[in-house]
Amino acid sequence: MSPLGSDIAHLLAGSMVLVSFMLLYQDRMFALINVFALHACVLAFSVAWQAYLQRAPHLYVTALIALLFKGVIIPIALRRIIVRLGIHRTVEQALSIGPTMLFGIALVGLSIIVMLPVTQSQGAFVREDLAFALSVVLLGFLMMVTRRNAVSQVIGFMSLENGLVLAATGARGMPLVVEITVGFSVLIAFIVIGIFLFRIRERFDTVDLQALDLSRGEAT
Numbered sequence: 001m002s003p004l005g006s007d008i009a010h011l012l013a014g015s016m017v018l019v020s021f022m023l024l025y026q027d028r029m030f031a032l033i034n035v036f037a038l039h040a041c042v043l044a045f046s047v048a049w050q051a052y053l054q055r056a057p058h059l060y061v062t063a064l065i066a067l068l069f070k071g072v073i074i075p076i077a078l079r080r081i082i083v084r085l086g087i088h089r090t091v092e093q094a095l096s097i098g099p100t101m102l103f104g105i106a107l108v109g110l111s112i113i114v115m116l117p118v119t120q121s122q123g124a125f126v127r128e129d130l131a132f133a134l135s136v137v138l139l140g141f142l143m144m145v146t147r148r149n150a151v152s153q154v155i156g157f158m159s160l161e162n163g164l165v166l167a168a169t170g171a172r173g174m175p176l177v178v179e180i181t182v183g184f185s186v187l188i189a190f191i192v193i194g195i196f197l198f199r200i201r202e203r204f205d206t207v208d209l210q211a212l213d214l215s216r217g218e219a220t
Contacts, residue, residue, distance in 0.1 A: 005053050009170075012046035013132035016166060017108060020139035023159055024100050027091050029082055029151065033075045036155045040070030043162045050169045059169055066165065070158065082151065092148035100146050107138040129170030136163030 019039045026032040044067035051059030093100070111134040116127050140160030144153045 005049075009046070009049055009053060010128055010132070012042060012049055013129050013166060013170070015042050016046065016162070017132055017135045017139070020136050020143075020159060020163075021101065021104055023155070024104055024139065024143055024146075025097055027093070027097065029091055029149075030079065032091055032152060032155060033078050033082075036078075036159060037071050037075040039159055039162060040066050040074075043166060044071060046166060047169045062165065062169065066162070070162070074158070078151065078155070091152050093146060094148055095146045100142065103146075104139050104142055107142060108135045111135040111138060126170060130167055133163050133167035133170060136160075136166060139163075 016039065019035060019042055022035045023032065023039065026035055044063045047059055047066060048063040051057065051063065095103075112131050115131040115134050137160050140156050140158075140163055143156030143159065147153050147156060
């Protein structure tokens with residue numbers, strides 16, 4: 001593998017980490033959806049570049065799935081859900097942006113500290129790519145923890161899944177059947193979550209998790 005090819009792969013993987021921080025920074029719902037679409041597009045470019053480097057044509061299918069479903073279809077559907085439910089356009093946060101970003105930086109450092117020693121038997125390219133992927137996964141998890149709105153938590157879950165796809169492709173890919181299964185499983189999960197959001201809205205007139213806890217008497 002040429003040094004230039006490795007550098008471009010690391011640039012794309014690092015860009016996913018940067019866009020994950022952009023997701024954490026957003027406080028407007030539509031802006032959050034737009035950044036998630038960018039996250040999916042960067043993932044698609046990263047997977048396509050891995051397909052070129054590894055001479056693995058089946059990874060182009062993964063890139064196409066990420067671009068089509070996560071970059072186009074899901075963001076459009078999320079926008080329609082927000083408009084249909086009349087969800088508040090600001091993102092409710094359990095933790096302010098400043099501390100959240102600091103936690104995110106700490107998680108990236110933790111990913112590097114944990115992943116590089118564990119993958120010493122692998123090449124430098126695989127080690128660094130997996131460190132980036134773990135960072136994306138942990139930042140997605142952090143977003144799920146620090147957001148109160150159910151829609152923003154769904155986006156956090158899907159960004160976490162993007163990190164898993166990045167890890168799998170960086171580790172010399174997944175079987176094509178598994179890739180297609182993962183893509184369609186995420187789509188089906190998204191449809192189910194959308195149905196639940198409609199039901200929650202009809203029942204409680206809100207999708208704010210704190211308000212739902214209050215309705216059950218579990219919050220003070």
